[in-house]
Amino acid sequence: MIFHITHRAAWEAARAAGSYTADTLASEGFIHLSTREQVLGVADALFHGQAGLLLLAVDPARLSAELRYEEAHPGQFFPHLYGPLNLDAVVAVYPFPPQPDGRFRWPGGR
Numbered sequence: 001m002i003f004h005i006t007h008r009a010a011w012e013a014a015r016a017a018g019s020y021t022a023d024t025l026a027s028e029g030f031i032h033l034s035t036r037e038q039v040l041g042v043a044d045a046l047f048h049g050q051a052g053l054l055l056l057a058v059d060p061a062r063l064s065a066e067l068r069y070e071e072a073h074p075g076q077f078f079p080h081l082y083g084p085l086n087l088d089a090v091v092a093v094y095p096f097p098p099q100p101d102g103r104f105r106w107p108g109g110r
Contacts, residue, residue, distance in 0.1 A: 002058050003035070003036065003055055003056060004022075005046075019084040019085065022085075031085055032078065039104075039106075054096055056093055057090065062091075064089070067080070068082065094107035
């Protein structure tokens with residue numbers, strides 16, 4: 001399983017449109033995703049204290065677009081999706097609120 005953090009409004013718009021495209025698909029050519037081990041670090045670094053977030057659980061086997069693991073930092077390979085995220089690849093959606101200190105933890109304490 002791989003994961004993507006998004007705002008609730010963006011996910012609702014994607015559901016209405018039939019596919020999900022993050023801003024980075026247009027600006028960088030891919031959608032940023034994370035492995036389970038990378039999620040909390042990404043959330044704390046890029047979304048610290050932000051409310052209204054969701055964590056999308058994505059099954060890589062169901063993706064329609066090309067998925068590549070690419071080195072974003074020395075020795076750290078992140079999954080990048082080179083096309084829209086088809087909604088049937090999203091197998092679970094979790095509310096992803098920050099803790100009182102602004103940091104994140106796994107939904108449901110997992």
